[in-house]
Amino acid sequence: MGLFALMAEHYPTHSALYAGSFTHVTPAFVFPNTCFVDMDKRAARFFADPAVLDLVRDHKTYTEEPVVHFHHGDYAKGFEEDEEAFDLLISQYAGFVSQGCKGYLKRDGYLLANNSHGDAGMAFIDPDYQLVAVINRRGEKFSLSEKDLDAYFIPKKDIEITREYLESIGRGVGYTKSAFSYVFKRVA
Numbered sequence: 001m002g003l004f005a006l007m008a009e010h011y012p013t014h015s016a017l018y019a020g021s022f023t024h025v026t027p028a029f030v031f032p033n034t035c036f037v038d039m040d041k042r043a044a045r046f047f048a049d050p051a052v053l054d055l056v057r058d059h060k061t062y063t064e065e066p067v068v069h070f071h072h073g074d075y076a077k078g079f080e081e082d083e084e085a086f087d088l089l090i091s092q093y094a095g096f097v098s099q100g101c102k103g104y105l106k107r108d109g110y111l112l113a114n115n116s117h118g119d120a121g122m123a124f125i126d127p128d129y130q131l132v133a134v135i136n137r138r139g140e141k142f143s144l145s146e147k148d149l150d151a152y153f154i155p156k157k158d159i160e161i162t163r164e165y166l167e168s169i170g171r172g173v174g175y176t177k178s179a180f181s182y183v184f185k186r187v188a
């Protein structure tokens with residue numbers, strides 16, 4: 001919740017796409033229009049339950065009526081949402097969302113990605129994204145910084161980080177300085 005509230009505070013966000021969400025519905029408490037995508041049947045069962053919308057209504061931090069959509073399937077194979085429809089794309093522990101769902105993110109929209117599966121590193125080498133901030137966490141407190149971004153994504157080992165390399169290992173590589181999560185802007 002703190003992570004998404006911090007994003008909302010810094011970047012105007014009405015609509016968010018969370019690919020590989022499982023049942024992590026929390027973004028809907030902060031963003032009025034949320035779309036979740038997951039291939040797991042348990043996530044599909046969870047979002048099909050009308051009680052989810054009641055839960056969102058009970059916890060939402062905005063005044064309007066929430067809009068919550070769910071698509072069951074592989075986010076990389078496409079789903080029925082308009083191109084460039086979302087202000088924010090969320091990638092947390094769910095593979096290369098930055099690549100599979102880029103087309104749904106508005107130009108000038110933001111990607112919130114961690115590097116657990118290497119997605120932040122993937123976005124960093126993708127010229128369509130620009131690193132604009134890092135987020136750090138201390139307990140339940142999150143903080144955002146837009147300073148000294150050049151210090152991030154410098155590999156500890158002397159290896160060339162390519163798309164193919166990241167896809168082959170499927171996890172984040174070690175960098176000399178890292179953050180809890182990263183914010184990128186879609187620039188192309």
Ligand SMILES: C[S@@+](CC[C@H](N)C(=O)[O-])C[C@H]1O[C@@H](n2cnc3c(N)ncnc32)[C@H](O)[C@@H]1O
Pocket residue numbers: 019020021022023024037038039040043073074075076092093094095
């Ligand atoms: C480790 S869980 C993380 C869940 C959530 N993002 C969180 O941080 O609590 C990874 C989720 O991503 C989903 N996932 C991974 N690859 C996917 C894909 N290509 N399409 C749809 N869902 C995917 C899995 O089904 C799983 O529910």
